[in-house]
Amino acid sequence: MITAISIESLAVARGDRALISGFNLTLDAGEAVALAGRNGAGKTSLLRAVAGLIRPSAGRVVFHGEDGEIAAEDAVARDAHLIGHQDGLKLSRTAWDEALFQAEWTGGTTASARAACARLGLGKLLGLQVRKLSAGQRRRLALARLAASPRSLWLLDEPMAPLDRDQRGVFGQLMAEHLAGGGLILAAAHDPLPIAARPIEVGGGENAG
Amino acid sequence: MFQALVNPERFMAFSRWAAPLLGAIALVLAAAGLFLDFQAPPDYQQGYTVHIMFIHVPAAFMSEFVYACLGVASFLSLVFRHALATAAARAAAPLGAGFTLLALITGSLWGRPTWGTWWVWDPRLTSVLVLFLFYVGYMALESAIEDEAKAARAAAILALVGLINLPIVHYSVVWWNSLHQRSSLLRTDGPDMPAVYLAPLLLMLLAYMAGFGALWLVRVRGEVWRRRAAVLAMRAAG
Amino acid sequence: MRGFSLVLRRELALSWAGGGGPVLALGFYLAMASLLPLALGADPARMVAVAPGFAWLVLALASLLSLERMFERDFEDGALDLIALGPAPLEMTALAKGLAQWAAITGPLAVLAPIVVVALGAPLSLAPIVVTCGLIGGLSFCFLGGVGASLSLGSRRGGVLIALIVLPLFTPPVIFGAGAIEAFGAALDWRAPLLLLCAYSLAATALCPFAMAAAARNALS
Numbered sequence: 001m002i003t004a005i006s007i008e009s010l011a012v013a014r015g016d017r018a019l020i021s022g023f024n025l026t027l028d029a030g031e032a033v034a035l036a037g038r039n040g041a042g043k044t045s046l047l048r049a050v051a052g053l054i055r056p057s058a059g060r061v062v063f064h065g066e067d068g069e070i071a072a073e074d075a076v077a078r079d080a081h082l083i084g085h086q087d088g089l090k091l092s093r094t095a096w097d098e099a100l101f102q103a104e105w106t107g108g109t110t111a112s113a114r115a116a117c118a119r120l121g122l123g124k125l126l127g128l129q130v131r132k133l134s135a136g137q138r139r140r141l142a143l144a145r146l147a148a149s150p151r152s153l154w155l156l157d158e159p160m161a162p163l164d165r166d167q168r169g170v171f172g173q174l175m176a177e178h179l180a181g182g183g184l185i186l187a188a189a190h191d192p193l194p195i196a197a198r199p200i201e202v203g204g205g206e207n208a209g
Numbered sequence: 210m211f212q213a214l215v216n217p218e219r220f221m222a223f224s225r226w227a228a229p230l231l232g233a234i235a236l237v238l239a240a241a242g243l244f245l246d247f248q249a250p251p252d253y254q255q256g257y258t259v260h261i262m263f264i265h266v267p268a269a270f271m272s273e274f275v276y277a278c279l280g281v282a283s284f285l286s287l288v289f290r291h292a293l294a295t296a297a298a299r300a301a302a303p304l305g306a307g308f309t310l311l312a313l314i315t316g317s318l319w320g321r322p323t324w325g326t327w328w329v330w331d332p333r334l335t336s337v338l339v340l341f342l343f344y345v346g347y348m349a350l351e352s353a354i355e356d357e358a359k360a361a362r363a364a365a366i367l368a369l370v371g372l373i374n375l376p377i378v379h380y381s382v383v384w385w386n387s388l389h390q391r392s393s394l395l396r397t398d399g400p401d402m403p404a405v406y407l408a409p410l411l412l413m414l415l416a417y418m419a420g421f422g423a424l425w426l427v428r429v430r431g432e433v434w435r436r437r438a439a440v441l442a443m444r445a446a447g
Numbered sequence: 448m449r450g451f452s453l454v455l456r457r458e459l460a461l462s463w464a465g466g467g468g469p470v471l472a473l474g475f476y477l478a479m480a481s482l483l484p485l486a487l488g489a490d491p492a493r494m495v496a497v498a499p500g501f502a503w504l505v506l507a508l509a510s511l512l513s514l515e516r517m518f519e520r521d522f523e524d525g526a527l528d529l530i531a532l533g534p535a536p537l538e539m540t541a542l543a544k545g546l547a548q549w550a551a552i553t554g555p556l557a558v559l560a561p562i563v564v565v566a567l568g569a570p571l572s573l574a575p576i577v578v579t580c581g582l583i584g585g586l587s588f589c590f591l592g593g594v595g596a597s598l599s600l601g602s603r604r605g606g607v608l609i610a611l612i613v614l615p616l617f618t619p620p621v622i623f624g625a626g627a628i629e630a631f632g633a634a635l636d637w638r639a640p641l642l643l644l645c646a647y648s649l650a651a652t653a654l655c656p657f658a659m660a661a662a663a664r665n666a667l668s
Contacts, residue, residue, distance in 0.1 A: 015356060016436070016443045053531060053667045082532055086525025092464050101457050105450070105533045287661075342615035349611050353602035362665045363598045367612060370594055370658050374616055377647070381619035384643075388626055 002063050002070065002079045002152040002184060004028045005050070010059035012045045019045050023059070025200060029152075032175065032185035032197035041203025043188035044085070047155045050186065051082045063153075080153040081106060087142035089130045095137075096126035099144050108149030116147035120170060135162040147174055154178065156187040160194075168194050217433060220293055228426035235420035242412030249405045258322045263409055265315035267417040268308050269333075272340055273375075275305030275421065279347070280372035283365035292436070293429070295361045298368065299351065300428035304421060306344035312337055332386040336379045343371045450535030451543055458547030461520075468513045469555045476509045476556055480563045491568050498567035499577065499628045506560055506581055507617050510553045510588040514613070515605045517544055517596040518659075522666060531667060541593060541659035545652065548589040557581025569632070576631040579641065580624040586648040587620035590655035597659040600666035619647050 007025040011018065019042035027033055035043045048054045050061050052072055063075035076082075089098045099122070103113035117126055120140045125133060133141065139162045146154060154175075160168050172194025175185060179195065187193060188202075246263045279301045285294035316334055317327050328334070350367055354360035462468040483501055487493055521527040530540050560581045561574035595613035599605055626640035 015358060016440050051528075051532060053528065053664075055668060076532055077534065077536075080532060082528055084525050084528050086523075086528075088521075088524055088526035088529045090461060090520070090524065090526070093460070097460070101453065102529060104453055105529065107534065339615050339618050342611075346612040346615060349608055350598060350602070353599065353604055353608050355603070356601065359601060359665055359668070363600075363662055366658055366662050366665070367594075367598055370616070373654070374619070378615075378618045381622045381643075384640075385622045385626065388629070 001065055002075055003066055003182070004064040005153065005184065005186075006062045006064070007050065008059050008062060010046070010049060010061065011057045012042060012049050012054060013057045014045060018057070020049075020202065021058070023202070027184050027186060029182040029184060030179050032179055032187065032193065032195055034193050034197040034199050035186065035188040035202050036199055037202035043202050044157050046202055047082065047157050047186065047188060048084075050076075051080060051155055052076045053082075075153075078107070079151045080155060081146055081149075081151045082155045082157075083142060083146070083159050084157050087138045089138055089141060091129065091131035093130060094126065095122065095128055095130055095133060095141055098130055099126065099141055099148070102142065102145040103148035106145050106149040106151060108145065113144065113148045116144040117141075119147055119174070120144050121167070136164060136167065139163060140167060143171060143174075146178070152183050154183065154185045154187070156185065156189075158188055158190065160189065160191060217293055221430065221433060224426040224430050228423050228430065230423075231419045231426065232423035235416045235423055238412050238416035238419060242409045242416055245409035245412065246406075249409065256322075258319055259406070261315050261319040262406070263413045265312060265319055266410060267414040268312040268315060269337060270414060271417050271421060272305060272309035272312050272337060274418075275301055275308055276340060276343070276372070276375065278425075279305060279368050283368035283372075286361065287365045287369070293433075295365070296429050296432035296436070297425070298365060299361060300425055300432055302344060302347050302351070302364075304424055304428070306341065306348065308417075308421070309337060309341040309344055313341060330386075332379075332383045335382045335386075336375075339378050339382070340375065343375070347371070450533055451539045454530065454533075454535060454540050455543040455547060458544050459550060462513070462516075462547050462551035468516070468551045472509045472512050472552050472556055473559055475512055476505060476559055476563065479505045479508070480567060483567060494568040498564050498569040499573060499632060500625050502560055502564045502567065502569075502577065503580065503584075503625050503628060504621065505563075506553070506556050507584075507588055507621055509556055510585065511592060511610050511613065513548070513552055514592040514596040514609050517548055517593055518600055518663060518666075519596070519605060522600050522663075527663060527667060531664070537660035537663055538656045541597070541656035541663065542652075545586075545590045545593045545656065545659070548593065549585050553581065553585025553588055557585055573628065573632055576628050576637060576641075580627055580644060583641070583648050584620045584624040584644050587644075587651045588617065590648075590651040590659075591616045591620075594655050594658045594662070597662035597666070600662065620644060620651075623647060 005027050007023060007027075010023040011021040012023075013019060023046065025033065035046065037043055045054055049056050052061075061072060063070045063072055065075075088102070096117070099117050100110060100113050103109070103116065108116070117123060120143060122137065122140055122144065125137060125141075130138065130141070139159070143159065160171060163171060175193070175195045179185065185195075185197070187197065242263065246260060251257050251259060279298055282294050282298035282301060285291055286298050313334070316337070320329055321327050347364055347367055351360050351364040354363055480502065483497075484494060487497065518527070521530065531537060533540075535543075557578050558581075561571075561577045564573055564577050565571055592609070592613050594616070595609040598612060599608045602608055623640045623644035627637045627644060630637035630640060
């Protein structure tokens with residue numbers, strides 16, 4: 001279980017362009033950080049680098065568990081959720097098939113998947129094909145795996161963009177519970193998060209962390 | 210030598226004089242090779258068409274040699290993520306494709322008077338043709354992916370997959386030929402090469418090697434300059 | 448293993464869903480087969496000579512058709528991100544994708560192949576070897592194809608590019624399979640080429656997932 005992460009002088013480049021350099025951040029259990037910055041500042045790249053999908057050009061991300069450091073690959077494979085811009089849903093499958101796969105793939109069960117879908121107000125939609133769902137409904141379907149499978153680190157990239165106000169409230173509750181249970185949230189968001197989060201600016205050169 | 214070349218600055222300093230030197234050596238060797246070639250009497254079987262061999266055989270050799278270079282550069286580029294290795298792989302492919310095409314064309318030109326046909330599905334010609342397709346696939350993949358770094362890595366993976374496959378392709382094609390036994394004109398160990406032809410052939414081979422070395426260095430230099438220009442343009446754009 | 452079976456089940460469901468995969472490949476196979484007599488003239492003697500080799504070659508081509516969907520869909524809709532952060536390494540996912548492709552595309556093609564061969568005039572006795580070669584060689588086609596599909600992720604021209612990358616790699620399995628079928632028909636030793644085909648397919652199944660995973664990671668980065 002991840003109890004803290006520290007990002008140490010991380011640099012990420014896309015092509016020949018250096019997006020982020022000398023980025024430092026420490027995130028402890030029960031803490032949320034909201035990454036701010038203009039479009040193209042590298043918030044998405046930062047989240048993907050923490051998830052191990054992008055190889056940083058310098059620096060590193062250290063995952064701490066109860067018994068010291070955890071290898072980054074194991075940490076993200078077992079204990080991190082990444083919600084990206086896309087929902088990762090197959091249009092031809094039913095909402096339930098997709099929710100169940102996403103939950104089981106990240107370590108949840110049939111029961112937890114069903115409970116998570118009910119929590120996010122998807123109960124009646126589960127028999128429909130994903131192609132019949134609206135953008136907000138699809139996003140909620142993708143968010144369901146956060147509740148369905150317990151993973152400590154949530155990496156969220158504009159998670160609320162397609163959600164309306166009520167749904168943001170439900171999602172805020174979900175995040176608050178996660179933090180209360182010792183979870184960690186690293187989120188990129190243009191709109192303020194519905195929870196208390198430490199703001200960090202990305203792309204303004206080196207930061208103090 | 211290798212250690213010294215890994216540093217881009219030193220590579221640039223080295224290749225600055227090494228490329229023209231290799232080019233000059235290539236020209237001298239080729240001139241000497243061709244001179245000796247035309248001194249030699251026409252072959253009693255092949256007649257004057259034997260001269261094509263001096264262009265063809267080294268080209269066929271180079272086609273495989275360059276692919277090996279491409280494979281090594283790709284491996285270094287994948288494992289060590291070294292910019293020079295990436296540039297070297299990228300620079301080698303069109304040269305290799307050129308040698309392979311030259312080998313195919315000269316082989317065909319030689320085949321017309323010798324076998325009475327432009328093309329024979331002989332195992333060596335067939336494997337050279339497949340090798341050419343490998344080069345084409347490599348270059349197509351390299352140029353089809355927008356992100357240059359990703360394109361280079363994808364192409365490097367393909368080059369290694371190809372490197373593992375080439376011996377198998379060669380073996381399978383030889384096996385296939387043994388099954389059909391159609392061309393008895395060409396023996397698997399190639400046509401006899403009398404001793405008078407050996408010296409010019411060797412010279413031509415060395416000339417090709419030096420020429421490839423010169424062109425490769427020039428192309429790698431071009432890659433390095435192009436990347437530097439891209440970085441500068443990026444910086445200027447803020 | 449749990450992760451592997453999860454992703455395998457999903458891949459199988461996806462490749463069968465909507466009928467797109469197998470039906471498309473089978474339709475292509477039949478259409479190509481029906482063009483052969485039209486192109487060569489329906490002289491039985493000539494057809495018998497080329498039918499087995501032709502059927503084998505077109506099977507290889509038909510297995511190319513749905514390669515574009517193998518990685519591209521998951522890459523574009525973001526599912527590959529999710530899959531990369533799961534319990535199974537990407538190599539396992541690549542293996543599952545190759546096997547699902549085999550079960551959904553080349554498996555049905557291999558079953559259809561003897562019908563095509565016989566319809567083109569070859570003797571019925573060839574059927575067992577054609578099915579065997581189709582099933583075994585199909586593994587090579589799927590995994591080599593998977594390498595092409597994963598490498599061309601993020602490129603501008605998917606389908607044609609995959610074919611261009613993959614077809615030269617098909618040389619050994621096409622030769623060994625055609626050799627086995629031909630030898631069987633001529634009552635020669637067909638075991639040797641069939642064993643070569645087995646060896647090549649096993650090696651492809653074992654090694655290609657590593658190339659596929661490396662290519663997918665590269666595309667995601």
